Amino acid sequence: QQQVKQSPQSLIVQKGGISIINCAYENTAFDYFPWYQQFPGKGPALLIAIRPDVSEKKEGRFTISFNKSAKQFSLHIMDSQPGDSATYFCAAALSGTYKYIFGTGTRLKVLA
Amino acid sequence: NAGVTQTPKFRILKIGQSMTLQCTQDMNHNYMYWYRQDPGMGLKLIYYSVGAGITDKGEVPNGYNVSRSTTEDFPLRLELAAPSQTSVYFCASRTGNTDTQYFGPGTRLTVL
Structure with missing residues (x-):
């Protein structure tokens, strides 16, 4: 019940295209859903996050879509750029605890 | 601010050796994590850890120990290194407000 399932494992997108990464969770107690971006040799960095009281959040080219009834959330990267090539992790935080559960990551490659 | 710093960047151990991974943050964050x-x-x-003197186990604590004597430092100790502990280790921190x-x-x- 504490798993977060992320797909796809890897993704190749042409420059200017839309990158979509999906996550699904099981535990309805989760109340915070961040996406992290990680470049090779670096630690993950927060990209964008959402709470269950909204269905969508947009920051620049990055959008989180959240479907509470389906227990799914996704990251959309519009106008994908080669500089977006990185590994992306979704996560879910458990209400009342201090723990994050991370997805397994998606390696994104944007072709120039 | 340096943020979260970790030392060393790389290390090779022999089976059975011990070592401490250092983590320091200068943001006065109460919560610290090892992944x-x-x-x-x-x-x-x-x-x-939710504060100095308070630590708790996560998903995979076996083979590791931690201590939190100050707000800034959260070292991770490996007592008897095993090949299964070959990995990349990340330290993280956050405030109680976000x-x-x-x-x-x-x-x-x-x-x-």
């Missing part, structure tokens, strides 16, 4: 990252497996929580975790650059550990 390990294995290829294709995402980030797994090893231990976390859910955003800030990650260090990581320590790549190889046990031979």
Whole structure:
């Protein structure tokens, strides 16, 4: 019940295209859903996050879509750029605890 | 601010050796975390701390120990290194007011 399932494992997108990464969770107690971006040799960095009281959040080219009834959330990267090539992790935080559960990551490659 | 710093960046250990991975943050964050990252497996929580003197186990604590004597430092101790502990280790911290975790650059550990 504490798993977060992320797909796809890897993704190749042409420059200017839309990158979509999906996550699904099981535990309805989760109340915070961040996406992290990680470049090779670096630690993950927060990209964008959402709470269950909204269905969508947009920051620049990055959008989180959240479907509470389906227990799914996704990251959309519009106008994908080669500089977006990185590994992306979704996560879910458990209400009342201090723990994050991370997805397994998606390696994104944007072709120039 | 340096943020979250980790030392060393790389280390090779022999089976049975011990070592301490250092983590320091200068943001006065109460909460600190240790994760390990294995290829294709995402980030797994090893231990976390909600303040000086308070620590708790995460998903994969076996083979590790932690201490938190100050707000700034959260070292991770490996007592008897095993090949299964070959991984990249990340330290992270956050305040009590937000859910955003800030990650260090990581320590790549190889046990031979």
